[in-house]
Structures are given as structure tokens and as C-alpha cells.
Amino acid sequence: MTDTDLLIIGGGITGQTAALMAAEAGARVTIVDAARNAGSHANAGSLHVQMQSRFLRLNPHLADNLESSLPLYLSAVTAWEALDTRLGGVELTREGGLMLAENAAQLDFLHQKAERETRKGLDVEILDRDALHALAPWLSPQIVGAELCRNEGKLNPLIANRKMRAALDVLGVRMVHDRITRIEDGTTPTAHGTRAYTAGAILIAAAWGAEALSAPLGLSLTTPPEPLHMNITEAGDYQIHHLVQHAERPITLKQFRSGQVVIGGGWDAQLAADVTRAPRIQSSSLLGNVALAAQIAPGIGGLRVLRTWAGYNTPVDGKATIGPVHPQSRVFLALPGDAGYTLGPIVGQSAAAMALGAEPPIDPAPYSPVRWRA
Ligand SMILES: Cc1cc2nc3c(=O)[nH]c(=O)nc-3n(C[C@H](O)[C@H](O)[C@H](O)COP(=O)(O)OP(=O)(O)OC[C@H]3O[C@@H](n4cnc5c(N)ncnc54)[C@H](O)[C@@H]3O)c2cc1C
Structure with a gap:
């Protein structure tokens, strides 16, 4: 028995929307976050669509x-x-x-x-x-x-963040304060912080923290x-x-x-x-x-x-990264790229769906982590 069905590293808008979707689908969900410094708690609430100059x-x-x-x-x-x-x-x-x-x-x-x-x-x-x-x-x-x-x-992120947190609490999503330093991939992937967290799947929604977590898994992305x-x-x-x-x-x-x-x-x-x-x-x-x-x-x-x-x-390369670190992996990435508050929900929901073996709301192929394989 694993600690949780889906372990999400990063409690910004991407991780939280992934958690909302997974918990509503009946999964046991845990979010681990190292600190309250997410871009999601600092952003301006712009819903960007046109290319930003x-x-x-x-x-x-x-x-x-x-x-x-x-x-x-x-x-x-x-x-x-x-x-x-x-x-x-x-x-x-x-x-x-x-x-x-x-x-x-x-x-x-x-x-x-x-x-x-x-x-x-x-x-x-x-x-x-x-x-x-x-x-x-x-x-x-x-x-x-x-x-x-x-x-x-536009929207008001002060309201959105407060209501999102309340919705996750109602669904029983566990929030843990810890810094993950290493992930072990495998049939029961495990994230290591001050303790080991076993999970059915792990989702890296850690924005600037994703580089250090995914490098040992064979990805060369820079965040x-x-x-x-x-x-x-x-x-x-x-x-x-x-x-x-x-x-x-x-x-x-x-x-x-x-x-x-x-x-x-x-x-x-x-x-x-x-x-x-x-x-x-x-x-x-x-x-x-x-x-x-x-x-x-x-x-x-x-x-x-x-x-x-x-x-x-965390603009990364201006393009979202959504999907498993390699085709058989139980470790998934959910990185919006630029305009992350706008893109966070669709990226988080898509990655969570893939981690649960469900159909994502968009075709994730163009955003595959394959482009980051060393
Ligand atoms: C000032 C400002 C204004 C912005 N305005 C807008 C805007 O108006 N519209 C828009 O679309 N975007 C905006 N953005 C961008 C947007 O806020 C971010 O891109 C977006 O919030 C990213 O969400 P996220 O959930 O992917 O990552 P984040 O919200 O950055 O969350 C990542 C989380 O991962 C955690 N973490 C990292 N590494 C680890 C680890 N090893 N272990 C555990 N936890 C870890 C961090 O503590 C953090 O809480 C703005 C950004 C800033 C800074």
C-alpha cells in the first residue's frame, strides 16, 4: 500500500489544479511543497493569450x-x-x-x-x-x-487561491511542508524529503524546482x-x-x-x-x-x-511540458512555461489525467518531456 495515489511536488496553481482534478476523480492526493514562495501566490491574475511582447x-x-x-x-x-x-x-x-x-x-x-x-x-x-x-x-x-x-x-488571484485551497481541504487533499531532494522512479515511485513518500504516481509541478528533480531522471531541462x-x-x-x-x-x-x-x-x-x-x-x-x-x-x-x-x-522554454519523464515512467511533469498562472490549470489537469491513466483534456503530444531527454 502506497502513502498516496498521486504525490504532487509543488503547491502552486499547477499542482493545486492537478490535485483538484485527481481528488474529484477519487484519488488519494498529497501535495508536498518546500516553501510559500510560489509564483502562483505572487502573480497578477492576467489571463494571457496573445504573444507577450x-x-x-x-x-x-x-x-x-x-x-x-x-x-x-x-x-x-x-x-x-x-x-x-x-x-x-x-x-x-x-x-x-x-x-x-x-x-x-x-x-x-x-x-x-x-x-x-x-x-x-x-x-x-x-x-x-x-x-x-x-x-x-x-x-x-x-x-x-x-x-x-x-x-x-483577468481574474483576482487572491480570491482564486483562497477558494482553491478551501476546495482542496474539502476533498481531503493532504498538504505537507517538505523539500523533495530526490525521486526514485519505478513501479512504486518514491520521493525523498525529510522522509520517503511512496505513491502510485508522482507529479512534478515544482516550477523552478523541476530542474534539480528531473536531472537524475535523465532530463536536461533548465528552469x-x-x-x-x-x-x-x-x-x-x-x-x-x-x-x-x-x-x-x-x-x-x-x-x-x-x-x-x-x-x-x-x-x-x-x-x-x-x-x-x-x-x-x-x-x-x-x-x-x-x-x-x-x-x-x-x-x-x-x-x-x-x-x-x-x-x-519560471518561463522555461516558452512552451509547456506535460507528460511522463519517459514512456513507461510513473513520474510526470507539469510545467506551464511562460504565463504560468494562465496555463497552470490546463497543464495541471492534463498531467494529472495522464498520471491517473485517464484521457487528458488536450492532446499532450506537442508538450512531451521527450524534448528534454539528455
Ligand atoms: C510577480 C509575478 C506576476 C505574475 N503574473 C502572472 C499573470 O498575471 N498571469 C500569468 O499567467 N502568470 C503570471 N505569472 C507567472 C505565474 O505566476 C507562474 O508561472 C505560475 O504561478 C506557475 O505556477 P506553478 O504552480 O507551475 O509554479 P509555482 O506557483 O511557482 O509553484 C511551484 C512550487 O513548487 C515548490 N517547489 C519547488 N521545488 C520544490 C521541491 N524540491 N520540493 C517541494 N516543493 C518544491 C515551490 O515552493 C513552489 O511553491 C507571474 C509571476 C510573477 C512572479
């Missing part, structure tokens, strides 16, 4: 990975809508996302991007200045156009943590309905129903010396990030920043 700028060599993943992003939003219903509402709205341009070169970049995204089934359109300002009158006049992606949206900065303001009038990004500058901007504005978009934080501890904020990121937000949406300039924080993003 920041990722393309920083990783031009991975653009094909991101582009080929666009159908997964569409499935991810559908998965979040189902989760919104399942959890009794997480303030999910889908009023679309705007990627802003301030000059002709940026608009040209958006035109080319939109063409590629349309071919992948996204509902996108380039808006000229008049159409954009009619839709978003709070924008600065310096913004000359935008790409509108109607598939995008460096990317410490990022976030801010939230006091409440203002609710006027920003879209998820807002920029074609060239590091910004994401959105407003919760409370009227609070959540500002982020890839400003640096500092890596902790020990990865089990939370990353630290940088004052230069705080100032730069909120100043840029106020340039784009001058009306929020008077709002006070209530809180600023940092968390670990």
Missing part, C-alpha cells in the same frame, strides 16, 4: 515555441472559466486585452504579430487611435493604436527562477476593463472590481540567496513600474501604491 523581446530564439503554444492558451482560458464556476467565482472577466503602441514601428510589430496569431485561431484586431480611445478613454493621448485580443481576460516585481494601488473608479500591455515597454496593467489597479509586467526583483526564501523587491523597479503605468493611464497617477512585492516566474 516582453517574452518575444527577451527570447527571440523561442518565438516559435510560444507561437505553437497559442492553441493551449485558448484551452487554458476555457479551463479557467470552468474553474471559475467550480470555485464559485474568482472575478474572472473576459473583456479582452490591449497591447498598446506609441509609434508606427510598434504598430507595425503588432500588425505582424496579429497576422501570426490569427493563423493560430486567436480573435485579434488592430485598432487605430480613434477606435482605441473610444474603447479606452482613460489612455494617454500618446498611445496611437493597439492590438485587441478578445480571448484575453531558472525569474524574480519579478508587482504593485497594487488603493481603489479608484473602475474604468480599466481590459488587460493592458505594451508593444515594447515592460508593463501589465489591470483593475480589480474593487477598483484597485494591479501593476507589473516584468520589472526585476532580486533572487534570494536560498531559493526556498521569498525574493526581494528593488526600489528602482517600484519607481519605474508605477511611473510607466501613470504615463499610460494618467488617471491612476494620483492613486497611492498600497503594497509592492516580488515572486518567482
Whole structure:
């Protein structure tokens, strides 16, 4: 008799949605997590679908990975809508996302991007200045156009994370605080931390921790943590309905129903010396990030920043990794790649289904860990 049917390493959104699905299917599920530093507890609640300019700028060599993943992003939003219903509402709205341009070169970049995204089934359109300002009158006049992606949206992760945890408690999912240092594959796979955990299957949903756990299993994936900065303001009038990004500058901007504005978009934080501890904020990121937000949406300039924080993003190679470490293995990977809060549920559910021998909700073949085999 094993300790549990499914042992999930990592208690972020990916591990938690995997646990929810498995427990609802009747499995005994245990989540082991080393520390409360998950990106899932630090993120901004953007439901991304269009290709993020920041990722393309920083990783031009991975653009094909991101582009080929666009159908997964569409499935991810559908998965979040189902989760919104399942959890009794997480303030999910889908009023679309705007990627802003301030000059002709940026608009040209958006035109080319939109063409590629349309071919992948996204509902996108380039808006000229008049159409954009009619839709978003709070924008600065310096913004000359935008790409509108109607598939995008936002949710409130503070609500989603709290409700998810409550749902897992009701289902009897065990939460264990431990750091797994080694996994033994086999018919009864075993994870080793301060004690040994035997399981019917093991799911690695450990984001930045996946590299060290999967290397001894023959995979050469790299998962460096990317410490990022976030801010939230006091409440203002609710006027920003879209998820807002920029074609060239590091910004994401959105407003919760409370009227609070959540500002982020890839400003640096500092890596902790020990990865089990939370990353630290940088004052230069705080100032730069909120100043840029106020340039784009001058009306929020008077709002006070209530809180600023940092968390670990794990973009991997811009493409999800879903499936067993090798075809016969009982150890599975569930790594969203970039935009992990958006992709976490569909990735977690798909990997959990495979671990339980059920049909995953998407075709996992394009996301197989086979590309990481040494
Ligand atoms: C500031 C910020 C804002 C973001 N905003 C957005 C956004 O708006 N939209 C979006 O889609 N994405 C966003 N992201 C990205 C997103 O938050 C993450 O990619 C996503 O949460 C990843 O979820 P996960 O469950 O896969 O991993 P995580 O949430 O990172 O969880 C991994 C967990 O694994 C645990 N772990 C690691 N190694 C071990 C080990 N050896 N043993 C035990 N436990 C281990 C860690 O303690 C951690 O809790 C943001 C990220 C940051 C940092």
C-alpha cells in the first residue's frame, strides 16, 4: 500500500489544479511543497493569450515555441472559466486585452504579430487611435493604436487561491511542508524529503524546482527562477476593463472590481540567496513600474501604491511540458512555461489525467518531456 495515489511536488496553481482534478476523480492526493514562495501566490491574475511582447523581446530564439503554444492558451482560458464556476467565482472577466503602441514601428510589430496569431485561431484586431480611445478613454493621448485580443481576460488571484485551497481541504487533499531532494522512479515511485513518500504516481509541478528533480531522471531541462516585481494601488473608479500591455515597454496593467489597479509586467526583483526564501523587491523597479503605468493611464497617477512585492516566474522554454519523464515512467511533469498562472490549470489537469491513466483534456503530444531527454 502506497502513502498516496498521486504525490504532487509543488503547491502552486499547477499542482493545486492537478490535485483538484485527481481528488474529484477519487484519488488519494498529497501535495508536498518546500516553501510559500510560489509564483502562483505572487502573480497578477492576467489571463494571457496573445504573444507577450516582453517574452518575444527577451527570447527571440523561442518565438516559435510560444507561437505553437497559442492553441493551449485558448484551452487554458476555457479551463479557467470552468474553474471559475467550480470555485464559485474568482472575478474572472473576459473583456479582452490591449497591447498598446506609441509609434508606427510598434504598430507595425503588432500588425505582424496579429497576422501570426490569427493563423493560430486567436480573435485579434488592430485598432487605430480613434477606435482605441473610444474603447479606452482613460489612455494617454500618446498611445496611437493597439492590438485587441478578445480571448484575453483577468481574474483576482487572491480570491482564486483562497477558494482553491478551501476546495482542496474539502476533498481531503493532504498538504505537507517538505523539500523533495530526490525521486526514485519505478513501479512504486518514491520521493525523498525529510522522509520517503511512496505513491502510485508522482507529479512534478515544482516550477523552478523541476530542474534539480528531473536531472537524475535523465532530463536536461533548465528552469531558472525569474524574480519579478508587482504593485497594487488603493481603489479608484473602475474604468480599466481590459488587460493592458505594451508593444515594447515592460508593463501589465489591470483593475480589480474593487477598483484597485494591479501593476507589473516584468520589472526585476532580486533572487534570494536560498531559493526556498521569498525574493526581494528593488526600489528602482517600484519607481519605474508605477511611473510607466501613470504615463499610460494618467488617471491612476494620483492613486497611492498600497503594497509592492516580488515572486518567482519560471518561463522555461516558452512552451509547456506535460507528460511522463519517459514512456513507461510513473513520474510526470507539469510545467506551464511562460504565463504560468494562465496555463497552470490546463497543464495541471492534463498531467494529472495522464498520471491517473485517464484521457487528458488536450492532446499532450506537442508538450512531451521527450524534448528534454539528455
Ligand atoms: C510577480 C509575478 C506576476 C505574475 N503574473 C502572472 C499573470 O498575471 N498571469 C500569468 O499567467 N502568470 C503570471 N505569472 C507567472 C505565474 O505566476 C507562474 O508561472 C505560475 O504561478 C506557475 O505556477 P506553478 O504552480 O507551475 O509554479 P509555482 O506557483 O511557482 O509553484 C511551484 C512550487 O513548487 C515548490 N517547489 C519547488 N521545488 C520544490 C521541491 N524540491 N520540493 C517541494 N516543493 C518544491 C515551490 O515552493 C513552489 O511553491 C507571474 C509571476 C510573477 C512572479
